[in-house]
């Protein structure tokens with residue numbers, strides 16, 4: 412009865428789907444302790460979630476993890492999303508796995524890509540995300556920019572005492588690259 416009333420009175424406007432707990436990074440701040448494989452969403456479960464949503468401009472679907480690009484069915488999930496008329500389709504990624512080939516593949520789909528970057532340089536970003544990962548993430552961003560899909564790229568930075576003094580520099584660096592959307596979160 413309660414469920415029926417809920418369905419009548421409310422409309423689910425968005426979902427945030429954690430495809431896998433597996434991650435290639437071990438960020439100090441990670442809220443869900445991603446890393447090793449604890450679980451993986453199946454294709455049928457994924458489609459059930461999509462089918463439970465009403466299509467339309469104000470419905471949003473976000474793919475996250477863990478690192479979503481490590482899910483073996485990621486391209487099936489993205490193709491299933493292509494079939495749906497949702498206003499927002501987004502994948503959150505650390506971008507370290509975005510090779511030129513993956514960037515080309517992403518260009519051919521509708522999904523937008525939100526990349527987590529936590530500083531303007533290795534000294535700041537790697538303090539949180541591990542050695543070598545600033546360079547890997549920047550390489551992934553550059554590979555996407557090569558595909559000229561700027562309007563589908565969003566950079567998200569978690570602002571904390573670790574990087575507060577580096578935020579302006581990071582914004583300058585990203586704007587110079589041609590990034591148009593930067594989201595600062597606390």
Ligand SMILES: C[S@@+](CC[C@H](N)C(=O)[O-])C[C@H]1O[C@@H](n2cnc3c(N)ncnc32)[C@H](O)[C@@H]1O
Nearest residue numbers: 440441442475476477478503504505527567569
């Ligand atoms: C859990 S990650 C999963 C997606 C992907 N691995 C990535 O890092 O972009 C999703 C987002 O949550 C952010 N995040 C993780 N831990 C956080 C925390 N404790 N507070 C705020 N944001 C956090 C990450 O920076 C990232 O932007």
Ligand code: SF4
Nearest residue numbers: 434438441445477505
């Ligand atoms: S890359 Fe994302 S999921 Fe992986 S540890 Fe960092 S914040 Fe967590």
